[in-house]
Amino acid sequence: MTAPGWEVHADTAPPADPLELARAWLPADDDPERPRVTLSTVGEDGYPDARTVLLSAFDDTGFAFHTARTSRKVAELAALPRASIVVLWPDFGRQLVVRGDVVPDGDDQAASAWSARPEYLRRLAYLNTEEHAALPQGERIARWAAFAGPVGTAASWVGYRLRPRELTFWAAAPDTASRRLQYLRTAGGWSCRALPG
Numbered sequence: 001m002t003a004p005g006w007e008v009h010a011d012t013a014p015p016a017d018p019l020e021l022a023r024a025w026l027p028a029d030d031d032p033e034r035p036r037v038t039l040s041t042v043g044e045d046g047y048p049d050a051r052t053v054l055l056s057a058f059d060d061t062g063f064a065f066h067t068a069r070t071s072r073k074v075a076e077l078a079a080l081p082r083a084s085i086v087v088l089w090p091d092f093g094r095q096l097v098v099r100g101d102v103v104p105d106g107d108d109q110a111a112s113a114w115s116a117r118p119e120y121l122r123r124l125a126y127l128n129t130e131e132h133a134a135l136p137q138g139e140r141i142a143r144w145a146a147f148a149g150p151v152g153t154a155a156s157w158v159g160y161r162l163r164p165r166e167l168t169f170w171a172a173a174p175d176t177a178s179r180r181l182q183y184l185r186t187a188g189g190w191s192c193r194a195l196p197g
């Protein structure tokens, strides 16, 4: 018998709404431990681009992440507002892959995501400019130490929401094959199928 926690979902039938399942897997928005997700976009040169970001929030409208206005991903999303995220639970044998369209998130959400970020990450977003990145390491350490704050506002910060069109839940199992459930958005709701792999 598979141990609880390894299954994709608790019941015998998968829930009709994948966002319900995502809610059961993801921490609540007020949990300070934010999931680290791999965010993939399409580069302006046509090649995939990827990096780690924190998942700031999640609700029925989608998966929110925040970033610096000047970052490459912002330019890429302006050119093609599509993305995927991969959420990995390394110790728990779970993975969630979400693909969809990206829309700008509200200023209020950006402000609250900014204030919820750890001090180190706020300082990083504030100080780590192109000019700072080009400095020798000694100078970078000196400037970091000399910085007396404040870390500014969320003005340099912009938020997006990934609206899912496809969600794939993957769960390992110690005593049987891993299980994948893929949900695709349809005109009336969601279709769901089990996949190998």
Ligand SMILES: Cc1cc2nc3c(=O)[nH]c(=O)nc-3n(C[C@H](O)[C@H](O)[C@H](O)COP(=O)(O)O)c2cc1C
Pocket (backbone or CB within 6 Å): 036, 049, 050, 051, 052, 053, 054, 055, 065, 066, 067, 068, 071, 072, 073, 074
């Ligand atoms: C654990 C971790 C969390 C990160 N969280 C964020 C984040 O929430 N937002 C962000 O813009 N960058 C974050 N970064 C930095 C990005 O990975 C990336 O280097 C930066 O956003 C520039 O990406 P781009 O040039 O592809 O736009 C994080 C990096 C790590 C390792």
